[in-house]
Amino acid sequence: MREKVDTIIHNIGELVTFNNTSPGDITEDKAGILRDAAIAVSNGVILDVGDTNDILRRYRGETVDAQGNLVTPGLIDTHTHMVFSGSREDEFEYKIMGLSYDEIQERGGGIYRTVRATRQASVSDLVAKGLGVLGEMIRHGSTVVEIKGGYGLDLDGELKIMEAAKLISERTPVKIIPTMQAHIIPVEYRGDRRAYIDYYVNKTLPEASKRNLAVYSDVFCDKGAFTPIETRYILEKSLELGFRLRIHADQLSYIGCSELARDLPLDAMDHLDHMPAENTRVMAEKGLAAGLTPTSELAMFSENLPPVRELKNWKVPIALGTDYNPNNMTPNIQLVMDLSTYKYRLTPLEALAGATINAAYSLRLHDRRGRIRKGYAADIVVWRIPNHKWIGYLWGVNKVEKVYVSGKEIWG
Numbered sequence: 022m023r024e025k026v027d028t029i030i031h032n033i034g035e036l037v038t039f040n041n042t043s044p045g046d047i048t049e050d051k052a053g054i055l056r057d058a059a060i061a062v063s064n065g066v067i068l069d070v071g072d073t074n075d076i077l078r079r080y081r082g083e084t085v086d087a088q089g090n091l092v093t094p095g096l097i098d099t100h101t102h103m104v105f106s107g108s109r110e111d112e113f114e115y116k117i118m119g120l121s122y123d124e125i126q127e128r129g130g131g132i133y134r135t136v137r138a139t140r141q142a143s144v145s146d147l148v149a150k151g152l153g154v155l156g157e158m159i160r161h162g163s164t165v166v167e168i169k170g171g172y173g174l175d176l177d178g179e180l181k182i183m184e185a186a187k188l189i190s191e192r193t194p195v196k197i198i199p200t201m202q203a204h205i206i207p208v209e210y211r212g213d214r215r216a217y218i219d220y221y222v223n224k225t226l227p228e229a230s231k232r233n234l235a236v237y238s239d240v241f242c243d244k245g246a247f248t249p250i251e252t253r254y255i256l257e258k259s260l261e262l263g264f265r266l267r268i269h270a271d272q273l274s275y276i277g278c279s280e281l282a283r284d285l286p287l288d289a290m291d292h293l294d295h296m297p298a299e300n301t302r303v304m305a306e307k308g309l310a311a312g313l314t315p316t317s318e319l320a321m322f323s324e325n326l327p328p329v330r331e332l333k334n335w336k337v338p339i340a341l342g343t344d345y346n347p348n349n350m351t352p353n354i355q356l357v358m359d360l361s362t363y364k365y366r367l368t369p370l371e372a373l374a375g376a377t378i379n380a381a382y383s384l385r386l387h388d389r390r391g392r393i394r395k396g397y398a399a400d401i402v403v404w405r406i407p408n409h410k411w412i413g414y415l416w417g418v419n420k421v422e423k424v425y426v427s428g429k430e431i432w433g
Protein backbone atom coordinates (compact mmCIF):
# COMPACT_ATOMS: atom_id res chain seq x y z
CA MET A 22 0.00 0.00 0.00
CA ARG A 23 1.56 3.28 -1.14
CA GLU A 24 1.39 6.23 1.24
CA LYS A 25 -0.64 9.22 -0.05
CA VAL A 26 1.33 12.47 -0.36
CA ASP A 27 0.52 15.82 -1.99
CA THR A 28 3.22 15.94 -4.66
CA ILE A 29 6.03 13.78 -6.01
CA ILE A 30 8.69 15.50 -8.09
CA HIS A 31 10.39 12.67 -9.96
CA ASN A 32 12.73 11.99 -12.88
CA ILE A 33 15.20 14.52 -11.46
CA GLY A 34 18.44 14.26 -13.45
CA GLU A 35 20.49 15.91 -10.71
CA LEU A 36 19.24 16.81 -7.24
CA VAL A 37 21.54 19.06 -5.22
CA THR A 38 20.41 18.65 -1.59
CA PHE A 39 23.27 20.22 0.46
CA ASN A 40 22.07 17.67 2.99
CA ASN A 41 25.47 16.38 4.12
CA THR A 42 27.30 19.62 4.67
CA SER A 43 27.23 22.83 6.67
CA PRO A 44 27.03 26.43 5.44
CA GLY A 45 30.38 27.59 4.06
CA ASP A 46 31.71 24.06 3.56
CA ILE A 47 30.79 23.66 -0.09
CA THR A 48 32.48 20.93 -2.08
CA GLU A 49 31.16 18.60 -4.77
CA ASP A 50 31.64 15.47 -2.64
CA LYS A 51 29.80 16.92 0.37
CA ALA A 52 26.96 18.63 -1.54
CA GLY A 53 24.66 15.61 -1.35
CA ILE A 54 24.15 15.34 -5.12
CA LEU A 55 21.73 12.57 -6.17
CA ARG A 56 21.03 11.30 -9.71
CA ASP A 57 17.68 10.02 -11.00
CA ALA A 58 16.09 11.21 -7.80
CA ALA A 59 12.62 12.10 -6.52
CA ILE A 60 11.12 14.17 -3.69
CA ALA A 61 7.86 13.39 -1.86
CA VAL A 62 6.10 16.46 -0.45
CA SER A 63 3.25 16.56 2.06
CA ASN A 64 1.66 19.45 3.98
CA GLY A 65 4.20 21.92 2.64
CA VAL A 66 7.15 19.93 3.93
CA ILE A 67 9.66 17.56 2.36
CA LEU A 68 8.59 14.09 3.49
CA ASP A 69 11.15 11.94 1.72
CA VAL A 70 14.01 12.12 -0.78
CA GLY A 71 15.49 9.23 -2.73
CA ASP A 72 15.77 7.23 -5.90
CA THR A 73 12.89 7.86 -8.37
CA ASN A 74 11.78 4.19 -8.57
CA ASP A 75 11.94 3.79 -4.83
CA ILE A 76 9.92 6.96 -4.10
CA LEU A 77 7.27 6.09 -6.73
CA ARG A 78 6.96 2.59 -5.27
CA ARG A 79 6.37 3.90 -1.76
CA TYR A 80 4.23 7.00 -2.35
CA ARG A 81 1.27 8.09 -4.49
CA GLY A 82 0.07 11.62 -5.22
CA GLU A 83 0.23 14.25 -7.93
CA THR A 84 3.39 13.61 -9.94
CA VAL A 85 5.60 16.26 -11.51
CA ASP A 86 8.11 15.10 -14.13
CA ALA A 87 11.35 17.08 -13.87
CA GLN A 88 12.31 15.65 -17.29
CA GLY A 89 15.83 14.75 -16.27
CA ASN A 90 16.70 18.28 -15.23
CA LEU A 91 18.34 19.91 -12.22
CA VAL A 92 16.33 20.37 -9.01
CA THR A 93 17.61 22.43 -6.07
CA PRO A 94 16.39 24.13 -2.90
CA GLY A 95 14.37 27.31 -3.54
CA LEU A 96 16.54 30.37 -4.14
CA ILE A 97 16.98 32.97 -1.40
CA ASP A 98 17.63 36.67 -2.00
CA THR A 99 19.37 37.90 1.16
CA HIS A 100 19.59 41.62 0.39
CA THR A 101 16.99 43.90 -1.21
CA HIS A 102 15.67 47.42 -0.80
CA MET A 103 12.66 46.67 -2.98
CA VAL A 104 10.02 48.87 -1.31
CA PHE A 105 10.37 52.45 -2.58
CA SER A 106 8.69 54.86 -4.95
CA GLY A 107 9.90 56.58 -8.11
CA SER A 108 12.83 55.75 -10.37
CA ARG A 109 16.22 57.26 -11.26
CA GLU A 110 16.79 56.28 -14.87
CA ASP A 111 18.27 59.69 -15.79
CA GLU A 112 20.98 59.23 -13.13
CA PHE A 113 22.07 56.11 -14.96
CA GLU A 114 23.46 58.31 -17.72
CA TYR A 115 25.26 60.47 -15.14
CA LYS A 116 26.88 57.29 -13.86
CA ILE A 117 27.87 56.28 -17.40
CA MET A 118 29.41 59.75 -17.85
CA GLY A 119 31.52 59.15 -14.75
CA LEU A 120 29.78 61.11 -11.97
CA SER A 121 30.34 59.48 -8.59
CA TYR A 122 27.69 58.31 -6.14
CA ASP A 123 28.59 61.29 -3.90
CA GLU A 124 28.37 63.81 -6.74
CA ILE A 125 24.93 62.56 -7.75
CA GLN A 126 23.84 62.70 -4.11
CA GLU A 127 25.20 66.25 -3.70
CA ARG A 128 23.01 67.28 -6.65
CA GLY A 129 19.92 66.14 -4.78
CA GLY A 130 19.81 62.79 -6.54
CA GLY A 131 20.56 59.35 -5.25
CA ILE A 132 18.95 58.18 -2.03
CA TYR A 133 17.48 61.62 -1.20
CA ARG A 134 15.49 61.69 -4.40
CA THR A 135 14.00 58.26 -3.65
CA VAL A 136 13.26 59.42 -0.08
CA ARG A 137 11.24 62.37 -1.39
CA ALA A 138 9.22 60.13 -3.72
CA THR A 139 8.73 57.44 -1.08
CA ARG A 140 7.56 59.88 1.60
CA GLN A 141 4.82 61.03 -0.83
CA ALA A 142 3.68 57.52 -1.77
CA SER A 143 0.76 55.74 -0.12
CA VAL A 144 1.14 52.34 1.51
CA SER A 145 -1.05 50.81 -1.20
CA ASP A 146 1.17 52.31 -3.95
CA LEU A 147 4.25 50.80 -2.26
CA VAL A 148 2.54 47.43 -1.89
CA ALA A 149 1.40 47.35 -5.53
CA LYS A 150 4.86 48.29 -6.81
CA GLY A 151 6.55 45.86 -4.42
CA LEU A 152 4.33 42.97 -5.45
CA GLY A 153 5.25 43.66 -9.09
CA VAL A 154 8.95 43.43 -8.28
CA LEU A 155 8.41 40.35 -6.15
CA GLY A 156 6.61 38.67 -9.06
CA GLU A 157 9.77 39.10 -11.17
CA MET A 158 11.87 37.71 -8.32
CA ILE A 159 9.63 34.65 -8.07
CA ARG A 160 9.80 34.03 -11.83
CA HIS A 161 13.57 33.83 -11.44
CA GLY A 162 13.39 31.32 -8.60
CA SER A 163 13.34 33.36 -5.38
CA THR A 164 11.36 31.70 -2.58
CA VAL A 165 12.67 33.82 0.33
CA VAL A 166 13.29 37.57 0.00
CA GLU A 167 14.77 39.93 2.57
CA ILE A 168 13.28 43.45 2.42
CA LYS A 169 14.99 46.46 3.99
CA GLY A 170 13.46 49.84 4.72
CA GLY A 171 15.62 52.95 4.47
CA TYR A 172 13.89 55.26 1.99
CA GLY A 173 11.63 57.01 4.51
CA LEU A 174 14.27 58.05 7.08
CA ASP A 175 11.68 59.71 9.34
CA LEU A 176 9.32 57.79 11.62
CA ASP A 177 6.28 57.93 9.32
CA GLY A 178 8.29 57.07 6.23
CA GLU A 179 10.10 54.08 7.74
CA LEU A 180 6.96 52.68 9.37
CA LYS A 181 5.09 53.08 6.07
CA ILE A 182 7.72 51.05 4.23
CA MET A 183 7.72 48.33 6.87
CA GLU A 184 3.90 48.23 6.90
CA ALA A 185 4.07 47.81 3.11
CA ALA A 186 6.58 44.96 3.53
CA LYS A 187 4.20 43.32 6.01
CA LEU A 188 1.26 43.61 3.60
CA ILE A 189 3.42 42.21 0.78
CA SER A 190 4.31 39.31 3.06
CA GLU A 191 0.62 38.63 3.73
CA ARG A 192 -0.14 38.54 -0.01
CA THR A 193 2.59 36.15 -1.14
CA PRO A 194 3.55 32.61 -0.21
CA VAL A 195 7.21 33.70 -0.42
CA LYS A 196 8.85 34.11 2.98
CA ILE A 197 9.71 37.76 3.59
CA ILE A 198 12.39 38.73 6.12
CA PRO A 199 11.81 42.41 7.04
CA THR A 200 14.78 44.55 8.07
CA MET A 201 14.94 48.05 9.53
CA GLN A 202 17.61 50.06 7.71
CA ALA A 203 19.53 53.04 9.07
CA HIS A 204 20.46 54.26 5.61
CA ILE A 205 21.67 57.86 5.67
CA ILE A 206 21.24 61.11 7.64
CA PRO A 207 18.14 62.86 6.22
CA VAL A 208 18.53 66.35 4.73
CA GLU A 209 16.55 67.95 7.58
CA TYR A 210 19.08 66.62 10.13
CA ARG A 211 22.26 67.30 8.16
CA GLY A 212 23.52 69.86 10.69
CA ASP A 213 22.91 67.54 13.62
CA ARG A 214 23.74 63.89 13.03
CA ARG A 215 23.52 63.06 16.71
CA ALA A 216 19.93 64.34 16.91
CA TYR A 217 18.87 62.13 14.02
CA ILE A 218 20.56 59.05 15.44
CA ASP A 219 18.87 59.65 18.82
CA TYR A 220 15.54 60.10 17.05
CA TYR A 221 16.08 56.86 15.10
CA VAL A 222 17.00 54.77 18.14
CA ASN A 223 14.50 56.36 20.54
CA LYS A 224 11.48 56.75 18.24
CA THR A 225 11.69 54.79 15.00
CA LEU A 226 13.26 51.54 16.19
CA PRO A 227 11.10 51.21 19.35
CA GLU A 228 7.91 51.80 17.35
CA ALA A 229 8.94 49.23 14.72
CA SER A 230 9.75 46.79 17.52
CA LYS A 231 6.43 47.41 19.27
CA ARG A 232 4.51 46.79 16.03
CA ASN A 233 6.65 43.73 15.27
CA LEU A 234 7.55 45.09 11.83
CA ALA A 235 11.08 43.71 11.45
CA VAL A 236 13.34 40.80 12.35
CA TYR A 237 16.61 42.61 11.64
CA SER A 238 18.19 45.98 12.21
CA ASP A 239 20.77 46.93 9.58
CA VAL A 240 23.03 49.98 9.34
CA PHE A 241 24.76 51.35 6.22
CA CYS A 242 28.20 51.80 7.76
CA ASP A 243 30.38 53.72 5.31
CA LYS A 244 31.76 57.08 4.26
CA GLY A 245 28.74 59.31 3.59
CA ALA A 246 26.43 57.16 5.71
CA PHE A 247 27.13 56.12 9.36
CA THR A 248 30.50 55.86 11.12
CA PRO A 249 31.53 52.71 13.01
CA ILE A 250 30.88 54.50 16.36
CA GLU A 251 27.40 55.56 15.25
CA THR A 252 26.73 52.10 13.84
CA ARG A 253 27.74 50.45 17.10
CA TYR A 254 25.40 52.76 19.06
CA ILE A 255 22.45 52.01 16.74
CA LEU A 256 23.13 48.26 16.84
CA GLU A 257 23.47 48.12 20.61
CA LYS A 258 20.10 49.87 20.95
CA SER A 259 18.66 47.52 18.30
CA LEU A 260 19.81 44.52 20.27
CA GLU A 261 18.10 45.82 23.43
CA LEU A 262 14.89 46.15 21.40
CA GLY A 263 15.07 42.52 20.29
CA PHE A 264 16.28 42.89 16.71
CA ARG A 265 18.84 40.58 15.12
CA LEU A 266 21.78 42.42 13.56
CA ARG A 267 23.36 42.73 10.12
CA ILE A 268 25.25 45.59 8.42
CA HIS A 269 26.39 47.03 5.13
CA ALA A 270 30.15 47.14 5.66
CA ASP A 271 33.13 48.46 3.70
CA GLN A 272 31.22 48.87 0.43
CA LEU A 273 32.42 52.29 -0.76
CA SER A 274 35.47 52.76 1.46
CA TYR A 275 37.23 51.33 4.50
CA ILE A 276 36.54 53.30 7.68
CA GLY A 277 36.67 50.33 10.06
CA CYS A 278 33.09 49.06 9.77
CA SER A 279 33.94 45.35 9.46
CA GLU A 280 35.84 45.65 12.77
CA LEU A 281 32.42 45.68 14.45
CA ALA A 282 32.27 41.91 13.88
CA ARG A 283 34.71 41.48 16.75
CA ASP A 284 32.26 42.18 19.56
CA LEU A 285 28.75 42.67 18.16
CA PRO A 286 26.56 39.58 17.55
CA LEU A 287 26.12 40.18 13.82
CA ASP A 288 24.53 37.50 11.64
CA ALA A 289 26.00 38.91 8.44
CA MET A 290 28.06 41.68 6.89
CA ASP A 291 27.25 42.56 3.31
CA HIS A 292 29.22 44.08 0.38
CA LEU A 293 32.82 44.05 1.83
CA ASP A 294 34.36 45.48 -1.37
CA HIS A 295 36.96 47.38 0.68
CA MET A 296 37.31 44.98 3.61
CA PRO A 297 40.93 44.16 4.55
CA ALA A 298 41.46 40.48 3.81
CA GLU A 299 42.58 39.79 7.40
CA ASN A 300 39.08 40.65 8.72
CA THR A 301 37.76 37.45 7.14
CA ARG A 302 39.31 35.57 10.05
CA VAL A 303 37.12 37.25 12.68
CA MET A 304 34.07 36.64 10.48
CA ALA A 305 34.88 32.93 10.52
CA GLU A 306 35.55 32.87 14.27
CA LYS A 307 32.29 34.68 15.05
CA GLY A 308 30.18 32.68 12.57
CA LEU A 309 29.15 35.55 10.33
CA ALA A 310 27.92 35.16 6.77
CA ALA A 311 29.33 37.39 4.02
CA GLY A 312 26.64 38.87 1.77
CA LEU A 313 27.97 39.63 -1.69
CA THR A 314 26.13 41.65 -4.33
CA PRO A 315 27.94 41.61 -7.68
CA THR A 316 25.20 43.49 -9.52
CA SER A 317 25.48 46.47 -7.15
CA GLU A 318 29.23 46.61 -7.86
CA LEU A 319 28.35 46.83 -11.55
CA ALA A 320 25.69 49.46 -10.87
CA MET A 321 28.29 51.51 -8.96
CA PHE A 322 30.80 51.07 -11.82
CA SER A 323 33.11 49.80 -9.09
CA GLU A 324 36.26 47.84 -9.86
CA ASN A 325 36.69 46.77 -6.24
CA LEU A 326 36.07 43.21 -5.19
CA PRO A 327 35.47 41.60 -1.79
CA PRO A 328 38.26 39.29 -0.51
CA VAL A 329 36.59 36.17 -1.88
CA ARG A 330 39.62 33.87 -1.78
CA GLU A 331 40.15 34.54 1.93
CA LEU A 332 36.43 34.17 2.67
CA LYS A 333 36.56 30.77 0.98
CA ASN A 334 39.77 29.76 2.75
CA TRP A 335 38.19 30.57 6.14
CA LYS A 336 34.95 28.83 5.07
CA VAL A 337 32.89 31.95 5.73
CA PRO A 338 29.46 31.20 4.20
CA ILE A 339 29.17 33.41 1.11
CA ALA A 340 25.55 34.44 0.57
CA LEU A 341 24.26 36.32 -2.48
CA GLY A 342 21.69 39.06 -2.91
CA THR A 343 20.31 41.15 -5.75
CA ASP A 344 20.51 44.38 -3.68
CA TYR A 345 17.46 45.45 -5.70
CA ASN A 346 17.23 49.22 -5.19
CA PRO A 347 16.64 52.30 -7.39
CA ASN A 348 20.37 52.40 -8.19
CA ASN A 349 20.57 48.69 -9.11
CA MET A 350 17.36 47.46 -10.63
CA THR A 351 17.67 43.73 -11.03
CA PRO A 352 15.22 41.35 -9.38
CA ASN A 353 17.04 38.36 -10.91
CA ILE A 354 18.92 36.25 -8.34
CA GLN A 355 20.10 33.91 -11.13
CA LEU A 356 21.95 36.81 -12.76
CA VAL A 357 23.64 37.43 -9.40
CA MET A 358 24.65 33.76 -9.21
CA ASP A 359 25.91 33.80 -12.81
CA LEU A 360 27.94 36.99 -12.28
CA SER A 361 29.43 35.63 -9.05
CA THR A 362 31.14 32.92 -11.10
CA TYR A 363 32.75 35.46 -13.45
CA LYS A 364 33.48 38.26 -10.97
CA TYR A 365 34.43 36.23 -7.88
CA ARG A 366 35.38 32.93 -9.52
CA LEU A 367 32.85 31.08 -7.41
CA THR A 368 32.28 27.64 -8.86
CA PRO A 369 28.75 26.97 -10.13
CA LEU A 370 28.17 24.88 -6.98
CA GLU A 371 29.40 27.73 -4.73
CA ALA A 372 27.12 30.14 -6.60
CA LEU A 373 24.20 27.79 -5.99
CA ALA A 374 25.13 27.53 -2.30
CA GLY A 375 25.22 31.34 -2.20
CA ALA A 376 21.52 31.45 -3.00
CA THR A 377 20.48 28.37 -0.97
CA ILE A 378 22.26 26.87 2.06
CA ASN A 379 24.58 29.85 2.72
CA ALA A 380 21.79 32.36 2.06
CA ALA A 381 19.54 30.54 4.53
CA TYR A 382 22.37 30.76 7.07
CA SER A 383 22.79 34.48 6.45
CA LEU A 384 19.14 34.99 7.45
CA ARG A 385 19.35 32.26 10.16
CA LEU A 386 16.74 30.13 8.37
CA HIS A 387 19.09 27.19 7.82
CA ASP A 388 17.26 24.81 10.16
CA ARG A 389 14.19 24.86 7.85
CA ARG A 390 15.32 26.20 4.47
CA GLY A 391 18.20 26.14 2.00
CA ARG A 392 18.46 22.34 1.81
CA ILE A 393 16.45 19.47 0.35
CA ARG A 394 16.04 17.51 3.56
CA LYS A 395 13.27 15.58 5.27
CA GLY A 396 11.29 17.97 7.49
CA TYR A 397 12.46 21.11 5.67
CA ALA A 398 10.00 23.52 3.99
CA ALA A 399 9.23 22.27 0.47
CA ASP A 400 10.77 25.33 -1.22
CA ILE A 401 12.01 23.79 -4.45
CA VAL A 402 13.19 24.97 -7.88
CA VAL A 403 12.90 22.76 -10.98
CA TRP A 404 15.39 24.07 -13.55
CA ARG A 405 15.58 23.86 -17.35
CA ILE A 406 19.23 22.79 -17.25
CA PRO A 407 20.49 19.22 -16.74
CA ASN A 408 22.91 19.91 -13.88
CA HIS A 409 24.37 22.65 -11.67
CA LYS A 410 27.44 23.08 -13.87
CA TRP A 411 25.23 25.12 -16.23
CA ILE A 412 24.95 27.89 -13.59
CA GLY A 413 27.12 30.74 -14.92
CA TYR A 414 27.89 28.70 -18.04
CA LEU A 415 24.47 29.56 -19.51
CA TRP A 416 23.61 33.09 -18.51
CA GLY A 417 21.40 36.00 -19.44
CA VAL A 418 18.31 33.79 -19.70
CA ASN A 419 15.88 32.47 -17.12
CA LYS A 420 16.95 28.88 -16.38
CA VAL A 421 14.07 28.15 -13.99
CA GLU A 422 11.09 26.01 -15.07
CA LYS A 423 8.97 25.72 -11.89
CA VAL A 424 9.06 27.28 -8.43
CA TYR A 425 7.52 25.72 -5.31
CA VAL A 426 7.05 27.41 -1.96
CA SER A 427 5.91 25.25 0.97
CA GLY A 428 4.89 22.58 -1.53
CA LYS A 429 2.72 24.86 -3.70
CA GLU A 430 3.68 25.63 -7.29
CA ILE A 431 3.87 29.44 -7.41
CA TRP A 432 5.36 29.70 -10.86
CA GLY A 433 5.75 27.37 -13.84
Ligand SMILES: [Zn+2]
Binds near residue numbers: 100101102269344
Ligand atom coordinates in the same frame (compact mmCIF):
# COMPACT_ATOMS: atom_id res chain seq x y z
ZN1 LIG B 1 21.86 47.48 0.57
